Structures are given as structure tokens and as C-alpha cells.
Amino acid sequence: MAATALVFVAACGGNNGNNAGSTASSSSNAGASASASTDSDSGKPVTIRLAWWGGDTRHEYTKKVVDMYEAQHKNVTIEVEYANYDDYWKKIAPQAAAGELPDIIQIDTSYYSQYAGKKQLADLTPFFGKEIDVSNISDNALKAGEYGSGNYGMNLGVNSLGFQYVPETLNKAGIDSIPDNWTWDDYVNMAAKAKQAGIYIDDGFRPEIFFAYYLRTKGATLYNADGNGLGYDDDSLFVDYFGRIADVTKSGAAPSADVKAQIKGVEDGFTVKGQQIGVWQWSNQYDALQKAVNKPMEIAPMVGPDMEKGLYLKPSMFFSIAESSKVKSEAAKFINFWVNDVEANKLILGERGVPVSSTVQEAIKPLLSPAQQQVFDYVSWSEQHSSPMDPVDPVGSAEIIDKLKTLSEQLEYNQISVEDAAKSFRADATSILSKNK
Template structure:
């Protein structure tokens, strides 16, 4: 999402719906999906009242294409259901969703991100999914309670985890090897500094960092948190971590080893736009579920690498790559729940998804997919399995106001890189303005 090296890998394999083939183009316009699918014999046995579902998600073209295939499959098994699709790149997706929420007209099933969960759930716009689970509309028998709890806000299950992922650096290992660079899993920020210098000397760049994600990771590595437990202020009291993180980042930028801000501003964050695709960059940073989309776009071998330390185990965590939510305003909540169940638990559907939305949360689905995985899909599954043993519990969902704080952090980081403000003054400014936002948004 955001230069969103994110790879939720399989979670990404098990979540929202993508669009691209069949309907609206990659511009994110609405379309009806699956009209060419013929009803199956079993589906036509009983007459059911017609139902129309609106389903929305974000992603790149590859996600859109396979999601529409999953929708076609759902329609074959449920010919009484018509599905209208809405999709876009990450930033555009949330811009489209905001006026729909204001008009009480959110899609019946829509992809949810952890950054927005508290905002939508805390303001009463999302349905508690637990009663639908209790009605057996969503099967959770092969899903751990820990996984499910990642979608809770104030004790209510407002989002269903579609898959899990972990932060990672995606590297072009062959390109790095030619430069004499070999990375280990226990590397440090100093090692990354050395890599940056070598990469620059070889006429290449490396991937930048989305600061709301990676500054939060860095804080965890030094024993701090982005937000206080009550969500009313920042979670770190000393500005040293901010200064250390952005001082290093500014040095990288000044050296020319990161993409310039003006070029970055033209991108939507889709895998196809990544600078690794034309071979300009040797790395990208994000979630593990984003690996598949990028690897497919790059069309050469890529590898998943843990982020630098020290403190990497404390910084790393397993995260819902994305969720599915149902709005309070939906008139077809039970059918929406059945669609989520299909996306999460249906083996045939997941043979299409294959963990692109993150490693599947169902143990039954994971077992069924193992023999079918490609080399790149195995890399994602293996990395998430490794991260499960080399990480710490995730923080609670971001508090109300965090979206404003993330925008503030992005704006201030650009002021730093454009030399409009010193890192020290930026740290003070961010603290003052972020705390004001969080205090204002306290419930």
C-alpha cells in the first residue's frame, strides 16, 4: 500500500478481491464480475432469492485478475448471486471509500487494512462478525483464536484476517552477488549502509521505506512503540529514535541511492511500477505478501530478506496482511459472510489465490496448497514460517487519528529530505503535532 513493499504473501493470498480482467479496467472503476460462468448442477438444485453483493479491494493487476476468477468460481457455486466489483491501487482505494462511508454506502464486503481498522470500527461503521461466525456462516474450526483476534477493536471482531505476513526486504540476490554483496539474516543497519554505498557505486538504487511502517518497526527494535497504549499520544518519550532513523535516511537520500521524491510522487504503489522491474533498483521493502506480485512483474529470481537489526526479533511481527469487513449498512450481511467464508476456506478458490494475500489462515488450506506451490510461493510460505519463530507479538491496531499522524509523518519526512527543516526540529514538530491529533481524536 504506499511504496508498499508489502508482501503479505499469503495473507495476501487469502483476502479481499482483486480486479482487472472482466469488467472495469485497471483504473479501478466498478464492474459486474463472473457473468460468463455457467451455474453448476449442485448450485441449481434449490431456488434462492437473487442477491447482489458489492465487493471491493485494492491491489495491482495480477491481484485483480485472479480475484475475478475467484468471483467467477463463487458464482458457479452460487448462481443466485450477482457480484459487483470495485477496486483500485491502495491510496486511491481509501480515497474512494471515504465518501462511501460518509454516505452510508460502503461495499457489502471490502478489504480492510490495520491502519484504518480502528477508524472505521471505532466509529460504528463495521459489523461485528462474531454473531455471523456463531451462525456457522464463516467456518473458523481450522483457524487459531490468535489469528482471529487480530481483527478485534474494543472486543468486537470488526475484520476477518485473510492472511498473515511479515515485513521483509525483497532483494535481487544475483545483482547484489555481482557487486560482491551477500546478506545474512542477522545483518545490521551498518551493513545496510555499506550495501547502499556499494549499490550507488554500481549505478543502482535501493528501495525506500514507507515511514509509518518502517519507523514503527525501528521503534520496536529499540524497545519503543509508535503509539501509547491508550492511543492518546505517541508511544516513545525520547526523540532520539526519530533523529537516528531520519538522519540515516537523509544520508541515503543525499547520496542518491534512493528514488527521488518527485519520481516517487508519480507512482501508485503497484508492483508493476517498482524500480526493480526495469532493473534500476536492487531491493524493495514491504510486506511478504507483496513478494509474489513484484516477482511476477520482475520476471527474474528475487529473495526475501529480514530487516536489519539489532533488535530485529523484537521489531518483526506477524501481521494480518489484510482483512475482510462487512459494513453496518449492508442489507445482505449473511451472504457477505458466506462470501468471506468461501474466500478463506474453499480449497478450489485458494488454489487460485495461492497465498497472494498472505499465508492462508486456515490450516486445512495451507496443507492442501503445499504440493501446488511454485518456487516463489514456497519462498513466501517459508519466510512467514521463519518469521513466526523469529518475531514478537504485534502491537494493537492503530488508534483513531493514526491516518492523520501517518500523513503528518510523510509530510515532515519530505521536509527533511528537501532540507526545509532539520531532523532535530522535525522530531519536535512531529511530536507536538502528532500528540495534538491523537488527543483530539480520543474517544
């Protein structure tokens, strides 16, 4: 990934990687025909449908970028469709089934192979070096979108995992500092101290993200290289990870699922209220959290041992073009504008992850706030203390994510033993992934 990392303004979404935001909306430009001329330079009307998920901050600046593009391309109309994370996928699924996907769709890595595997996304390779300028984008950044024999998504940026915390709250829990090389034992001991002080240590770990990280530290992966089975054979790894996390929650050192369900947004979180030390999440979510906390914050590295084997730089998300689109070339030109235009990126400011264009990175660096500079430093540090990421999640990963979420909640409430959960997960995951053979 790019050696000169840049930073991010607002959250991809809610805590632990969940993408929260306002409900679905659309633009008022619904009258133009999506099947209009595919040549924006010809002056003939062109309509592009653009869809994304996110929160209010993302919605507002994205619409400003759209306005900027339309101002420069008078014959182009861009219809926008946006929602929070969960509602977005509920809307996209039936559109895909009907062959009516928006021309440009924001794709999460968890859903990427599902849509690419069903040939619902167009191969962007023919557009690279033509409609999409890739001269200032690293090969690693481009390769993040590779799936099978094609490349079905433009990487919009990279992020890194870490523990984003408030030192003042940490000290109230009787903990002086978090060491760079802290271990799971350190984490459990800190959780116990926080509980004694009446403070949560965190609000949990998004199962598929952090279990995958834990497996990497053990030399294993969540999925095998072919995407047709799990990447680990020893269920004691599942037992060790989820057993520990469930014990911390059951002890009261972290809020249970029903308590977390009452949190409606970043501002409503326990970290903001001073009742929790911090949050485990992606680096591009730090700035929004810090603004809500409105106190000095820090970013601690992931838990070890062997943290460097587990940590990786991850594509935040992709812009993909629907295979059903009648305006693929025009959609590619807008994606080019998004990733390469400096003025547009002065609005975006890396909110969707570290910009993939080195030119954009250099241009927006002076505009960053102190909190964003913290993210800059952390991502730069992560690049020097991480390993290559795993292949994109295989088809069926969305079902597996739901399974992990359900099992982790059942473990919190003693509805299942961790050993039985490990067996249940393996059986279900094997059944789901075997369909990819």
C-alpha cells in the same frame, strides 16, 4: 499465527507496502436490489456489493472467485467495485459518510480502527461458528480483528517484512552477501558501496511501517496501548531513524521522492531494471516482483540489532461487513467461502497473505511455485524470529501516516531539520491521537 505458513502470488500493491493497481471498475450486475431477501438458501434473489483495492492480478482472480460463488448460489448476485489503493479510499470515504458502504469491504489495518471506531462496520462475532466456520482458524488469526469489545474484520492472511533483492545486482555493487544478523551500520555501508557502483540500494522505506518496526527493536511502539498518544517518549529515536534514512537518500544511494513518483508499476521499478539491489516490502509482494525481475532473487531479514523484537506477522488486510448492510448474513457466507473453500483458494493462492485456514494451507501448498516456496520458507522463519504484533492502528492513524510521509520527503530535500521534524511530528500526532481519549 498459523505455524504452517503458506504463500502468496502477487503484490498487495507497489513498493514498500503501497498498493498500486488499475483504476476503479465495477461489475455489470448493477440491476439487482441490495435489499433483497437475506436468505440465499431460500432461492430468493440476493445482491451483495463487494469492494476491494489491488492490482490487475488481484482484480482478475477475485472476479473468478465471485463467479465461482455465484455459480454455486444461483440466486446470489455479487456486484464488484475495485480500484488501486489511493482511489479506493477516496471512493470509500464518501460512501461511508452517506451510509452507503458496500456490504463487504476490504479494510487495511491503517484504516481499520477509523471505520470500526465510528461503528460503520458490523461485529462479526455472532457469525463465527455459524455462517463463518472458524474450526480450522487459529485464535491468534481471529483476534487480529478485535477492536474494543467486538471483532469487525476477518483476517485474510499474514505477511512478514523483509528485503527482497537480486543477488546479481548486489554483487555488481561489490557486496558478496547480506548476513542474517546485519545491522543499520551494515546497511549504511552497503548503501555507500552501491552508490559508488552507480546502483541504488533500495527505493526507501514506507515511513509508518518501518519506523514502527524500528521503535519495536528499541522496546517502544508508534502508538500507546490506548491509541490516544505516541508509544515512545524519546524523540532521539525519531532523529536516529529518519536522519539515517534521509542521509542515505540525500547521498544518492536511494532515489528521491520525485524520482520514485515516475515509477508507474512493478515492471517499471529500478529493481526490475537492474539499477537497484532490492525493495523493502511485505512477503506477499515477493512473487510479483520476482516474476517482473525474471532472475534469481532472495529475501533477507530485517535490519537489527534486536530484529526479533521488531519483526512480527501482520494481518495483510480484512474483509469487513458494513453495519449499514441489509444482507449481513449473506455477506458472512461469502466471507466463509473466501477463507475456507479449497477450490476458491486454488485461485487466490494466498495473494492476500498466508491463508488463515489450516485446511486451505495444506491443500494449496503443492500448487506453489519456487518463488512462492521461498516466501513459505521466509514466513516460517519469521514466525520463529518475531514478536507479537502491536494492537491495530488507532483512529487518526491515516492522518499520522500522511504527516510522516510529508516530513520524510521534506527531510530528503533539506526543507526541515530532523530535530524540528521530530518535534513537529510529536505535536501533530499528539493533537490527533488526543481526540481518542
